[in-house]
Amino acid sequence: MKYSILNKINKHRLTVIWLAVTLVLIAISYSGITSQKILNWDDTDYLLKNGKIRSFSLDNIIWMFSDFSMANWHPLTWLSYTFNYSIWGNNATAYKAINVVLHSLNSILVYFLTYKILLLVRNNYHSNTTSVFAKFTDKDLLIGSLFCATLFAIHPLHVESVSWISERKDVLYSLFFLLTFLTYIKYKESNKKSNWFIISVVMFLCSLMSKPMAVTMPVLLILIDIYPLRTLKDKRSAKEIFSALFDRKITFILLAFLVSSIAILTQKSGIQDTEHLAIDSRIINACLSILLYIYNYAFPVNLSTYYSFHPWSTDPNIFSILPVATVGLVTLGFIYLAIRKKIFFPIIAWLYFIISLLPVIGIIKVGGQAAADRYTYLPLLSAFILTGAFAALLHNYVCNSKIKVIASSFIAATLIASFSYLTYEQNKHWTDDYSLWIRAINYSPGLSAIPYNNLGAMYFRQGESRSAIVQFNKALAIQPNDLLTMVRIGKAYELMREEAFAINAYNNVINAHPKHPTAYIRLGDLFYRKKLVDKAKMYYSKAFELYPTAPSTLQRSALVDFMNKDYDSAEEKLKYLQQISPNNRGGLQLLAKIMINTGRINEAKTIATTLLAKHRKDNFAKEILLLDTDSPVPDETDLPSNITE
DSSP: OOOOGGGGSOHHHHHHHHHHHHHHHHHHHTGGGGGOOOOTTTHIIIIITOGGGSOOOHHHHHHHHHOOGGGOOOHHHHHHHHHHHHHHOSOHHHHHHHHHHHHHHHHHHHHHHHHHHHHHHHHHHSTTSOSGGGGOOHHHHHHHHHHHHHHHHHOGGGHHHHHOGGGHHHHHHHHHHHHHHHHHHHHHHTTSOHHHHHHHHHHHHHHHTTOGGGGGHHHHHHHHHHTTSOTTTTOOSHHHHHHHHSTTOHHHHHHHHHHHHHHHHHTGGGEEOTTTSOHHHHHHHHHHHHHHHHHHHHOOSSOOSSBOOOHHHHSOOGGGHHHHHHHHHHHHHHHHHHHHSOOOHHHHHHHHHHHHHGGGSSSSEESSOSBOGGGGTTTTHHHHHHHHHHHHHHHHHHTTOHHHHHHHHHHHHHHHHHHHHHHHHHHHTTSSHHHHHHHHHHHSTTSOHHHHHHHHHHHHHTTOHHHHHHHHHHHHHHSTTOHHHHHHHHHHHHHTTOHHHHHHHHHHHHHHOTTOSHHHHHHHHHHHHTTOHHHHHHHHHHHHHHOTTSHHHHHHHHHHHHHTTOHHHHHHHHHHHHHHOTTOHHHHHHHHHHHHHTTOHHHHHHHHHHHHHHOTTOHHHHHHHTOOTTSOOOOTTOOOTTTTO
């Protein structure tokens, strides 16, 4: 006798009810987004500083498909941001709400994919066996798949992908990634009808155009061909096996290769060579990350917003071999089960996990983080499906006992409620910059300078320079002589008008980085504001000598020429500056000043018109437009306020 109440509900009605409850759980788990803000960690660059997402103009669309900024090529992600902005503007809640909607759609697709895979495994590998899987009913598989989808929907590991606006690309690429799987399986089941193949390729292309991480798809499709589609059944020769596995895969492979090449080129500036982290350290960190992700999947109770490198990877010792050995032994164990015991699902699930992670596992190192929750969004799908299979097994086992049904239902409900609560709490860490970086610092204090640096930058933007300096000094204690941190300390002292400390801070930068122009520029600006022109000239000239083609040094070198009344040299530098930095406001102002001093009022007015077109409130430009040919020439010390921008 079947005691499970779920067995009494029609399959389609059960699916609708369960998924509806899952959507409600998502809404509750992420209800905190209504009070969250746009973060200064990538969000401002993606949204606030990017005018290209503010309309669907032809020029903007062309930019989206040809731009490689933010170290990514993801035109569909840019289009999705434009959709957001066109309706709600830069509203943080609206951006995050769309992420939640995409995550909800992904959770539904996970149900359909899990159910399809579990059916195929049972029918293709266990239909004529005595294994436990052969005893699973369709209702068992349905309940297991629904449980899998719910777990996916509310798992705390997914908070980073959903709550961080900049990770729109993660939930968007996953939507098309899952659709690629489903349509490819449909293509295989429909006697290889071309329509389904074309749809599958289009979905894959859309996934690639949302986030390059989708490049592993061709290899994953080969895994699906092997298990659960069992494409290799009755294939004997190597030629037959090769033909079966690579049948019509060339399109997927070419697209993956093309986007991989683009991704490597766009992320070239962020890729760290072995001087930053040796290859052995990267392998150790990769294995540590794999084990961390598995642990966090099973026990998501102490997640961070930023994972710093473990000392085992940055400073390898005898214990560093443990994570490498563990990953190696697990792999060998799963291979043994497949070869000797004909138990295939562990090695297939494991390979899917590892292969999916390869673009972000850290062998090719991009960014300063050791690991990230967002990297697990789809790679851990195989773990969710295995959990769904276990839930199906549990339902099959307990449904004949009323006590077992009640006990297992209570455990499942408790697990779901606990994960929903943990997701709700983890979501709080993404409320604003303070909560984001405080969480990272509390998780691994003293291991990485980046959280302290970013927290200090937040204080600096808020005008709390004293608090900013405290955090910057903590960052320097971890990463001594870091150029950016040292310069930020000087800026903070400037903001507090403690110029003696600022000068000392910039001199420290020069001592640590004598061939970098930044500190010379900052000192020149400081002395220029104090009207100590000779000292300003000295530092500006040194900065230009070190880096003569940078907009900042060009502008200041032109200023030196202007103060020396060498107008021809200044004008030549400023015209070159216009070529490499057309919107440089201070450069345009100085050029207009030169035109005035050399009696070319009309040319100065033309520049002023250009300035006003780009900066409507530029009072200096407005004053120029009021001049006539008889106006007195201003003294050369009467310089524009924005000359050192």
